[in-house]
Amino acid sequence: MTLSVLNCTRCGGLGEVPHWRNDGTKVQCTCCDGRGTFEAPDLEQLCAAIKGRKPRTVRSKRPDDPRAWFLWRMVRFHTGKDVTLPMTATIAIEGDPFKPTLDAAAKVIAMHFTGKESIGSARWRHAIHGESPADLAILNTPVTDGDKPFEERLELE
Numbered sequence: 001m002t003l004s005v006l007n008c009t010r011c012g013g014l015g016e017v018p019h020w021r022n023d024g025t026k027v028q029c030t031c032c033d034g035r036g037t038f039e040a041p042d043l044e045q046l047c048a049a050i051k052g053r054k055p056r057t058v059r060s061k062r063p064d065d066p067r068a069w070f071l072w073r074m075v076r077f078h079t080g081k082d083v084t085l086p087m088t089a090t091i092a093i094e095g096d097p098f099k100p101t102l103d104a105a106a107k108v109i110a111m112h113f114t115g116k117e118s119i120g121s122a123r124w125r126h127a128i129h130g131e132s133p134a135d136l137a138i139l140n141t142p143v144t145d146g147d148k149p150f151e152e153r154l155e156l157e
């Protein structure tokens with residue numbers, strides 16, 4: 001099954017949503033900018049956009065494109081570079097029906113970089129359920145590195 005275009009998950013393809021006053025008027029959907037649909041991501045191009053100079057790393061500066069930002073942020077989460085919850089980049093791709101694709105791609109890339117399961121997920125499983133990760137050393141690393149962008153600062157609170 002190949003789906004190259006999917007409806008915006010916020011407006012369902014209409015390109016507009018009810019006004020917050022709920023008085024029957026509609027406003028342009030801000031997630032898809034009124035287009036109603038999203039094209040499938042070009043993963044090869046996104047990977048090139050997040051790539052760091054050294055092998056198996058992502059760039060230090062966050063990419064501007066929302067999808068590239070989300071992918072970059074999720075790779076940083078899974079590789080343990082920033083295990084705070086990725087809220088800001090998630091909001092940046094709100095309405096994008098290909099979020100599951102980007103999520104899956106981030107896991108694959110992170111696994112390729114570190115050779116292990118998601119460090120971010122393991123840290124949270126430990127924090128919430130007290131579950132011990134196979135590699136205890138991952139619990140002693142900082143929650144984020146120095147590359148966290150200013151736009152994501154609320155995730156630290």
Ligand SMILES: [Zn+2]
Nearest residue numbers: 008011029032
């Ligand atoms: Zn929309």
